[in-house]
Amino acid sequence: MSQPSPDRYDLPMQVMHWAIALLVVAAFAIVQIVEDMPRGPERIAMMGLHKSIGVSVLALVVARLAWRSVRPQPGLPAGMSPLLGLAARAGHGGLYLLMILVPLVGIVMSQLNDRPVSVFGLFTLPTLFAPDKELGEVLEGLHEVAGNLILILSGLHAVAALYHQYILKDHVLERMLPWRAKAS
Numbered sequence: 616m617s618q619p620s621p622d623r624y625d626l627p628m629q630v631m632h633w634a635i636a637l638l639v640v641a642a643f644a645i646v647q648i649v650e651d652m653p654r655g656p657e658r659i660a661m662m663g664l665h666k667s668i669g670v671s672v673l674a675l676v677v678a679r680l681a682w683r684s685v686r687p688q689p690g691l692p693a694g695m696s697p698l699l700g701l702a703a704r705a706g707h708g709g710l711y712l713l714m715i716l717v718p719l720v721g722i723v724m725s726q727l728n729d730r731p732v733s734v735f736g737l738f739t740l741p742t743l744f745a746p747d748k749e750l751g752e753v754l755e756g757l758h759e760v761a762g763n764l765i766l767i768l769s770g771l772h773a774v775a776a777l778y779h780q781y782i783l784k785d786h787v788l789e790r791m792l793p794w795r796a797k798a799s
Contacts, residue, residue: 622689622790625686627682628679632679632791635676638668639766639769642762646665648661666721666732667734669717670722673714691703692779692783695785702775703775706771706775710769713761713768717765721758722740724751724755727746727754728748728755776791
């Protein structure tokens with residue numbers, strides 16, 4: 616594998632970034648669909664898929680953080696103001712926090728509500744918490760709010776990338792696109 620350049624993310628980081636983005640959108644879409652479904656086996660199956668996707672997001676985020684710790688990452692664009700740099704770091708930190716928090720809260724919430732977390736039918740996560748419906752309801756609210764926050768922050772992240780690419784023309788978006796030539 617070639618060494619990443621200081622102005623571009625390497626392919627593993629790009630793949631993890633886009634896989635996480637797609638999975639987060641899919642998890643949200645499934646919840647929107649499930650809201651209109653009657654209780655029954657189809658709804659249970661869809662929620663099982665939602666949980667499996669959440670566990671996948673958590674695993675990919677942990678892998679991404681591990682990869683970040685051993686591979687050089689591009690720095691902020693030259694000439695970026697300190698305020699924009701702070702906003703970029705805060706936004707990325709917030710996204711990482713939420714991408715860990717949302718699935719973890721979902722897993723704990725499920726276990727507190729006495730619902731196992733099966734991952735694509737391949738295995739079931741060990742149950743670490745005894746049922747507690749009251750705490751499960753509290754975590755359900757937190758899961759929903761944090762899930763909405765991750766979508767808002769992801770939207771701002773996408774808008775910022777487009778702003779950098781098409782207004783500032785500093786090639787920030789290209790650093791995460793595997794099919795683009797190396798940014799000049």
